[in-house]
Amino acid sequence: MSKLFSPLTIKNVTLKNRIVVSPMCQYSSVDGFANDWHLVHLGSRAVGGAGLIFTEATSVSPEGRISPDDLGIWKDEHTPGLERITDFIHQHGSIAGIQLAHAGRKASTASPWKGGKQITAVNGGWQTVAPSAIGFTSDIIPPAELDSAGIQKVLTNFKAAAQRALIAGFKVIEIHAAHGYLIHEFLSPLSNHRTDTYGGSFENRTRLLREVVTAIRSVWLAENPLFVRISSSEWTNGGWTIEDSVALASILKSLGVDLIDCSSGGNVAKVIIPLAPGYQVPFAEAVRKSGILTGAVGLITTAEQAEAIVAEGKADVVFFAREILRNPYFPLQAVQQLGDEIEWAVQYVRAKPFKN
Ligand SMILES: Cc1cc2nc3c(=O)[nH]c(=O)nc-3n(C[C@H](O)[C@H](O)[C@H](O)COP(=O)(O)O)c2cc1C
Incomplete structure (x- = not known):
């Protein structure tokens, strides 16, 4: 059997299996609601055979949305539409996961095909929030610094979202602490200039994430997995480093986190990232050495590449984004390339390739 x-x-x-559908924004919701697009998009990947399927970044509050079109879970009315999706995914033998997110200073922007620029309040946007009043770029209205009541609200929002995720039938939560969104902004000394207990030292900058983990774990079933996606490195002098990530991983493990999904970047504009196949795999490998499960992600596109990552002990699961967007049936084809077996949806069995 392949790994x-x-x-x-x-x-x-x-x-x-170890194939995970990486969270991917669809910018297709109205007022945060899941609809037919989400059912077909995520459902196709369940039919395609992925082991675990994550929703896109799902906002815990309206102001935490990247765009007005983001998926959300900030009100009870959101859960039935999500439950329809988790039911379908589970019927097809995959596991449904949800990525819980707050976009921080990168919120209130137009969806990519609507221009991707900041939307001001008069045009239907909103005032963004962040650890410090420092914009991602200098040409936008900067975020407002969160006060302690604002931080408490963020914690309450993540906790309530986790409760709703349970009701909606998700079995895995991933906290989005990467890509320059709110939690990452707190982690990084480049975006967090606070002088209170949430800024300065490593301990203080990691406080919000630790508190989010604890708040979620207080309502999330003990037997259900909790993942955290981090930007393992900011690829910038003076920024968050892989050494920070390794140190953070052990702390998160002690708080009940099961797996670290090792992405990178996103908090510093115009940084040069050495893109190459599997370029973030060494991060997953380094974090895994601290004794926690990891996920590798980023420019992983073939069965052989993914098999080697798991077989060589560099990561426990492999997240696929663009490859599985191009081809929802990637796992059905990958399994054949590795000479292995997987159950097909009965409706599709007649298309199963013959064995030589
Ligand atoms: C259309 C699209 C939407 C994405 N949205 C999210 C998201 O909601 N949350 C997240 O953590 N990453 C998001 N990402 C990043 C992917 O999850 C993944 O980390 C990245 O694309 C690298 O993997 P790949 O080379 O397999 O595409 C998105 C990527 C794409 C292509």
Whole structure:
């Protein structure tokens, strides 16, 4: 049996294989609601055989949305539409996960196909918030610095979102602490210039994430996995480093986090990232050495590449984004390339390739 198609049990949840559909914004919601697009998009990937399927960054509050079109989970009315999706995914033997997010200073922007620029309040946008009043770029209205009541509200929002995620039937939560969004902004000394207990030292900058983890763990079933996506490195002198990530991973593990999804970048504009196949895999490998499960992500596009990552002990699961967007049936083809077996949806069995 290939390593990529071997099951993985985390707490009480068993993934049938190590292929994870990475969170991918769809910018297709109205007022945060899931709709037919989300069912078809995520459902196709369940039919395609992925072990774990994450929703896109799902906002815990209206002001935490990247764009007005983001998926949300800030009110009870959002849960039935999400439950329809988790039911479908589970019927097809995959596991449904949700990425909980707050976009911080990168909120209130137009969806990519609407221009991707900041939307001001008069045009239907809103005042963004962040650890410090420093804009991602200098040409936009800067965020407002969160006060302690604002931080408490963020914590309450993440906790309530986790409660709703449970009701909606998700089995895995991933906290989005990467890509320059709110939690990452607190982690980084480049975007966090606070002088209170949430800024300055490593301990203070990691406080918000630690508190979010604890708030979620207080309502999330103990037997359900909790993942955290981090930007393992900011690729910038003076920024967050892989050494910081390794130190953070052990702390998160002690708070009940099961897996670190090792992405990078996103908090510093115009930084040069050495893009190449599997360029972030060394981060997953380094963090894994601290004794926690990891996910590798980024320019992983073939069965052989993913198999090697898992077989060589560099990561426990592989997140696919653009490749599985191009081809929702990637796992069905990958399994054949690795000479392995996977169950097909009964409706599609007649298309199963013959064995030589
Ligand atoms: C259309 C699109 C939307 C994305 N949205 C998210 C998101 O909601 N949350 C997130 O953490 N990353 C998001 N990403 C990043 C991916 O999850 C992934 O980390 C990145 O694309 C690298 O993987 P790849 O080379 O397999 O595409 C998005 C990527 C794409 C292409």
